[in-house]
Amino acid sequence: MTNQGDDLRAKRIEAIRERYGDHVPVELLADVAGELLAVTKGGMSSETDLFSDLRDLANYIHEARMEIASLRPDEVGETLIPSATDELDAIVEATATATNSIMDATEEIENACADLDQDMQNGIMDITSKIYEACTFQDITGQRITKVVTALKNIEDKVDGLVEAFSDEIEAAKAEQKIKDDANQDVVKVINEKDDLLEGPQLAGQGSNQSDVDALLASFD
């Protein structure tokens, strides 16, 4: 490409020499200079275009990386996925507790029926069997949730890889976010306060129990 450009440039300069000769009158200097400039620019255009394309590509890649970093994949790995898995674990625990409570009550019903006649005992046993059968839902939901948790952990691993690859951009995005947060502190505070009212059931040890709520209410008296 460069050799072809040189050849073309040499031919065009030769053509100018043939047209104006080796000694150019002063009044034609501007024309010759213009034509020489055109030759020079023309010869360099392919290299300039290539450089420009590469620069555009670099800018595009940089912007893409910044956009990915601004999505804050580090938050997904550090906060969102662990929070989701904790919630799912809490579901399994809550359903297990509820299932055991149901079975406690069912066993008490069976024990209370020990003195009834056989027909009545059989009738109640049919009903309690159905309760035990229904309780198998806990085992199935537990297994399904375990599969989801495993999938989330796989996603977490991939996100961790992404975070590592974009660590510089993520740090820049964090710094940029901090500047914005500082500038809009009041707005951010209002948004956070709004979100705080919609966090749903709390995990064990994270929320207030009834005693805490009672004490808090009493503190207003």
Place this chain on the structure above:
Amino acid sequence: MAVDKNMSILIVDDYKTMLRILRNLLRQLGFANVDEAIDGSSAMQKVKQGDFHLIISDWNMEPMTGLQFLKEVRADDKHKHIPFIMVTAESKSENVIAAKEAGVSNYIVKPFNAETLKAKMVSVLGDF
């Protein structure tokens, strides 16, 4: 031959809730001599130490799965004759085939009911 309802049964599942459900359903069927284990390896230890007449086991357990447990039981000359019912949510045909090839006596898909449990036990032990 009549089924001895005092026979010793080993139930194996890593979900304690499921062990409790199985124990209650078996009690309602008249079988109260029930021991339990929470995975294949602890179940295999109990098999070697005990005298069980029926094993009812889950498949999906760690570190030893129900299928590995079944294979170990079938590979043990002294205990390979024990009827083995798999009770599992693994319902793909390849699972059933693998269990059958490993020597399972019957196969129950979760969720199940008392009627299915009784029917599979009858098919393995005889009517009761």
